[in-house]
Amino acid sequence: MSEADFYSAVDRMPDHFQKLMSGEPLPLRPSKEWAGLHAIYVFYDAEGEPCHVGRTRNLQGRIRAHTANSHHSASFAFKRARKELGLKATYRKGEGRAALLTRPEFRSAFDRHREEIRNMTIRYVEIDCPIEQHLFELYAAMRLGTSLSEFTTS
Template identity: 40%
Template sequence: MHERFRQHVEFLHPSFESLLRSAHFTFGLLPKDLPRAGIYLFSEADRHLYVGRTNSIRKRLQQHCRPGSTHNSAPFAFRLAREARNALKATYKKEGSRAHLIQDPEFAKAFTAAKARLRAMHIRVVEESNPLRQALLEMYVAVSLEAPYNDFDNH
């Protein structure tokens, strides 16, 4: 392994363990002392569902969870709504696009319910400000926990 890469990956497991040891909270009880940048994990009970990364944890969690968040700012909730409405196949054509789906009242209702579901989930965070390490850590955590809603496919 290249030495420069090794230096970045050696921190992965300790950060992973730190994330899992951290106290969880719900969106309605966001701690005042959240780190600015890092990795966040959404879980229900003992099932880890989604891992994300950001340079503004508080703002990003708000985008995921607020009732008024749009289909472009709340991708996890949108994916849950797709699943609930059996509209899993993404498309870049007008029909079936995000903008088209959100116009469907039943889909919009599922999207609203998904954002409410996120607000009830357990959230954990770990600080990481280096963008390369953030990306590696997001993948490491998602793969290690088999987070079913993380997708590293190209679009």
């Protein structure tokens, strides 16, 4: 991507945002129409507030994964459970994600958050270009005021 292409992509961010926001929030149920769809998506909680912005190369599969019984796939539910219980990420042996799921209080919080996510709604906008996807994910998160924790590293 040339510098001119980059600035052109940046200039498209407001148009993508307008398209994203013009759609009605949909039930969070995987649709066959979403298979293989490259998209940026926004989850809305029970109060209709945006709570998560994500990107994917397969919207149908990613939506299904968000409620899977796996800490690898259902990362949003996992992070919500960890935040609820005041637990920080750790990479020490025996204290990671798999270990947390063996703790009854964590398992309960994780399952509850997966269920909450199942009941959320979604808006999405199709964007094929990976660089434009990255830019728009950050742009949408900033415009909507959702967590930017996906953009930090430990």
